[in-house]
Amino acid sequence: MEKFPRGRASDGSRRDAFHSESRGEPVGPKETVLAPPLAPPPGPLPANPGVSFRPAWLKRLSLPPAWLETALAELASPTPEGGPPPEDAAASDLLDLLQVLDLTSLSGDDTVTRVRALARRARNPLPMPLRKALGIPAGTACPAAVCVFPAFLEEVRQVLQGSTVRLATVAGGFPHGLSPLEVRVQEVRSCLSLGAQEIDVVIRREWALRGKWERLYDEIRALREGAGEATLKVILATGELGDPQRMARTALVAMMAGADFVKTSTGKEATNATLPAGLALAHAIRAYFESTGFPVGLKPAGGIRTVSEAFRWLRLAARHLGGPWTRPALFRIGASALLDDLLLRLRQGSRGEGDTV
Numbered sequence: 001m002e003k004f005p006r007g008r009a010s011d012g013s014r015r016d017a018f019h020s021e022s023r024g025e026p027v028g029p030k031e032t033v034l035a036p037p038l039a040p041p042p043g044p045l046p047a048n049p050g051v052s053f054r055p056a057w058l059k060r061l062s063l064p065p066a067w068l069e070t071a072l073a074e075l076a077s078p079t080p081e082g083g084p085p086p087e088d089a090a091a092s093d094l095l096d097l098l099q100v101l102d103l104t105s106l107s108g109d110d111t112v113t114r115v116r117a118l119a120r121r122a123r124n125p126l127p128m129p130l131r132k133a134l135g136i137p138a139g140t141a142c143p144a145a146v147c148v149f150p151a152f153l154e155e156v157r158q159v160l161q162g163s164t165v166r167l168a169t170v171a172g173g174f175p176h177g178l179s180p181l182e183v184r185v186q187e188v189r190s191c192l193s194l195g196a197q198e199i200d201v202v203i204r205r206e207w208a209l210r211g212k213w214e215r216l217y218d219e220i221r222a223l224r225e226g227a228g229e230a231t232l233k234v235i236l237a238t239g240e241l242g243d244p245q246r247m248a249r250t251a252l253v254a255m256m257a258g259a260d261f262v263k264t265s266t267g268k269e270a271t272n273a274t275l276p277a278g279l280a281l282a283h284a285i286r287a288y289f290e291s292t293g294f295p296v297g298l299k300p301a302g303g304i305r306t307v308s309e310a311f312r313w314l315r316l317a318a319r320h321l322g323g324p325w326t327r328p329a330l331f332r333i334g335a336s337a338l339l340d341d342l343l344l345r346l347r348q349g350s351r352g353e354g355d356t357v
Helices: 055-060 065-075 091-098 112-123 128-134 150-160 181-193 205-209 213-227 244-256 275-292 307-320 337-350
Strands: 101-104 145-148 166-171 198-202 231-235 261-263 297-299 333-335
Touching (some): 065 307, 101 337, 150 166, 150 181, 181 198, 244 261, 244 275, 307 333, 333 337
Parallel strands (some): 101 145, 145 166, 231 261
């Protein structure tokens, strides 16, 4: 199930650079909404080792409301920089979208039968007639990962074995983040021992809401250490953080502590993935990359059910981060119903309903 490897330090460790000096300090957005695209170095993407806690970065990171308003308006008006609008998406665009999905089932009534069916669908998401119509070999064009509760990791691992689909789970007191820290860290370690390749952990929102940034950093750092070499996605629960400025600062703290991805939501909040939250997180990712050279991924999750909604997120990532942030190593969408709409669009195209899919 190996896919999208992230690089390591020269000795294979992801921690050597933890106290390395940065290349600068994060600041606010530039005068223009569309800053130049970021360009990670060629080859395997370096894993984010994190940096020591730097409160000065948080003070300097700004997200002016006027910039956010302008950026949101610009996203609503597609231009060539952001790629084709959803109604003009070709089959290749839809297949690219398929490959950034984290196909997810995180319901309290999940069963072994349900999650195994989900994993089988991830291995072969396209029905055979559709594959033939599109000329796609079996075993290709699959979601990036399947994300389930830890109790189902072994069953899903068995189904995914030999595929390119990665095994993902949630831990760290999901979805509330309020278990004692030592319990959350042990849960992360247990997921690692069960074969999880990607672990989505949730923060304790209180520390962000009260501005206790170093407490937040220390907790995420402990979860990062517990996750070992697994990809760590840190869920910020942006719908409960209030304003975009706080969202951006929370994301920056998570990256300082070693997050590989910052993720909007658990999917359980009243407000989940929103474009203002996405812009706040993208700005923090850009600031961190410009300061350290370490690329960190973006994962919106919760309520993204249609191709049109998903393409808005891809447009945001392309315009405010760059091309590498539209591919699985640095961009994911946590969803399940989205796959149904995506398949519907592919079927319409394969039947020749219009010139595009």
